[in-house]
Amino acid sequence: MAESYDILIVGAGTAGTYFGWQMAKKGYSVAIVERHERERVGTRLDVFHVDSHAFEEFGIPEPERDAPDFCMVMEQSTNYSPEGRYPKVVRYPFHVMRLPPFLQRMFALAEEAGVDFRFSSEFAELTYEDGRISGAKLRKGEDRYEIKTRLVVDASGIGAVVRTSLPEDYGIENFRIGADEKFYVVLRYVTWLDPNQPRTIALDGWTYYKTWLAPSYHERGALIGVGATGSYERAESILSEFFETIQLPPYKVDKTERGVTPYRRPPYSLVADGFVCMGDSACLTKPFSGEGVTSAWRLCMIAAEEVDWALRKEEYLTAGSLWKINERYFKDQGAKFAGILATVPSAANATRKENRYLFRKDVILSEEDFTDMNRDFEIHMTTGKMIKVFVALIVGLLTGDYSWASFKALVRSVAVSGKIRSLYEDYPTDSASLPEWTEKAEGLWREAGVKMG
Numbered sequence: 081m082a083e084s085y086d087i088l089i090v091g092a093g094t095a096g097t098y099f100g101w102q103m104a105k106k107g108y109s110v111a112i113v114e115r116h117e118r119e120r121v122g123t124r125l126d127v128f129h130v131d132s133h134a135f136e137e138f139g140i141p142e143p144e145r146d147a148p149d150f151c152m153v154m155e156q157s158t159n160y161s162p163e164g165r166y167p168k169v170v171r172y173p174f175h176v177m178r179l180p181p182f183l184q185r186m187f188a189l190a191e192e193a194g195v196d197f198r199f200s201s202e203f204a205e206l207t208y209e210d211g212r213i214s215g216a217k218l219r220k221g222e223d224r225y226e227i228k229t230r231l232v233v234d235a236s237g238i239g240a241v242v243r244t245s246l247p248e249d250y251g252i253e254n255f256r257i258g259a260d261e262k263f264y265v266v267l268r269y270v271t272w273l274d275p276n277q278p279r280t281i282a283l284d285g286w287t288y289y290k291t292w293l294a295p296s297y298h299e300r301g302a303l304i305g306v307g308a309t310g311s312y313e314r315a316e317s318i319l320s321e322f323f324e325t326i327q328l329p330p331y332k333v334d335k336t337e338r339g340v341t342p343y344r345r346p347p348y349s350l351v352a353d354g355f356v357c358m359g360d361s362a363c364l365t366k367p368f369s370g371e372g373v374t375s376a377w378r379l380c381m382i383a384a385e386e387v388d389w390a391l392r393k394e395e396y397l398t399a400g401s402l403w404k405i406n407e408r409y410f411k412d413q414g415a416k417f418a419g420i421l422a423t424v425p426s427a428a429n430a431t432r433k434e435n436r437y438l439f440r441k442d443v444i445l446s447e448e449d450f451t452d453m454n455r456d457f458e459i460h461m462t463t464g465k466m467i468k469v470f471v472a473l474i475v476g477l478l479t480g481d482y483s484w485a486s487f488k489a490l491v492r493s494v495a496v497s498g499k500i501r502s503l504y505e506d507y508p509t510d511s512a513s514l515p516e517w518t519e520k521a522e523g524l525w526r527e528a529g530v531k532m533g
Contacts, residue, residue, distance in 0.1 A: 097190055164286070
């Protein structure tokens with residue numbers, strides 16, 4: 081006989097565990113299925129950064145300074161031109177954290193609230209009644225079992241094992257995230273060989289290479305990271321180019337980690353009958369950094385409020401009863417991310433010379449810009465700043481430091497970005513209007529030159 085829960089979540093990562101914790105605190109029965117053993121969850125990546133204000137914003141207890149998941153608070157970061165010049169200092173605090181013990185702490189909080197974790201268990205297939213999701217079949221080793229539920233949540237990561245198994249006509253896209261729709265990250269954990277080398281306590285970034293130097297988990301350690309679209313090989317190639325120009329202190333590599341994040345638009349709808357997707361399975365990463373933990377928590381908070389409201393009204397959660405999740409997400413954070421993502425092609429194609437010029441003229445990457453991007457997911461461009469940018473670009477055209485091709489691409493992407501953001505801010509209030517809205521969105525994404533499925 082099948083077990084029954086109000087909510088079944090596939091994936092015990094940062095998104096699934098946080099959402100399950102929130103729903104259990106509201107009094108619902110929650111089961112979280114995770115294919116890895118408890119001790120192995122999150123061990124693929126070690127160190128990650130969390131905006132220091134995020135703990136209060138999302139109601140997560142801030143780690144004690146002697147806790148296993150706490151490394152340090154990083155107070156500022158500095159970004160440089162391709163040759164390491166024209167530093168742009170940003171005073172914005174991040175917590176440097178260790179992911180495995182952080183997740184173990186989150187598991188304990190969730191269990192205390194009543195969440196039932198099923199580790200070493202895998203999703204097999206969805207079950208349906210009258211054509212609508214009613215639960216899922218699961219497996220643990222040789223054992224097979226079934227869970228009946230009022231809502232299935234896909235928080236399974238970039239593989240999106242539940243969403244991609246949905247029928248084509250179920251009301252939500254079931255695309256698989258392709259190799260060219262991923263951001264490939266390589267992290268080298270290093271130890272400085274010079275015992276007098278100061279501890280790495282801040283983040284240094286070189287945007288042209290998408291490479292950074294960050295604090296690690298021990299006194300003489302640091303983390304050298306690089307990210308690229310396309311492949312790990314391309315990321316390594318970019319890092320080699322970086323090393324040819326930027327000289328770091330002598331070090332030895334302790335370990336190397338690799339990971340991918342989605343780098344494409346999310347599904348046009350995040351909900352369907354008896355279903356919600358979130359986290360990497362819904363492609364919820366920041367377009368300007370590839371980080372997805374806090375942006376996923378934002379959706380989780382919205383979903384927890386709306387699912388709670390819907391469960392109190394209806395026994396079965398239809399796409400209509402869950403639609404407010406779409407509206408609230410896409411009209412705000414989703415619209416901002418879509419607008420930023422539309423500028424990616426022009427920004428990514430800037431040459432070394434152009435990137436250097438933009439740094440030298442302080443056209444982009446000021447402290448205000450980075451603070452806005454991290455906290456509000458947008459740049460608040462004043463009239464004075466817009467005039468400054470325009471003048472600098474015109475001067476760059478006249479001096480040959482900025483090309484006409486890049487200028488035209490930038491103007492086009494900014495214009496399309498504004499249209500895309502406005503369209504998302506006008507997200508439809510019901511599923512019946514989604515096809516017409518989607519057709520407009522597809523046209524704008526093509527106009528932006530962004531491959532979107």
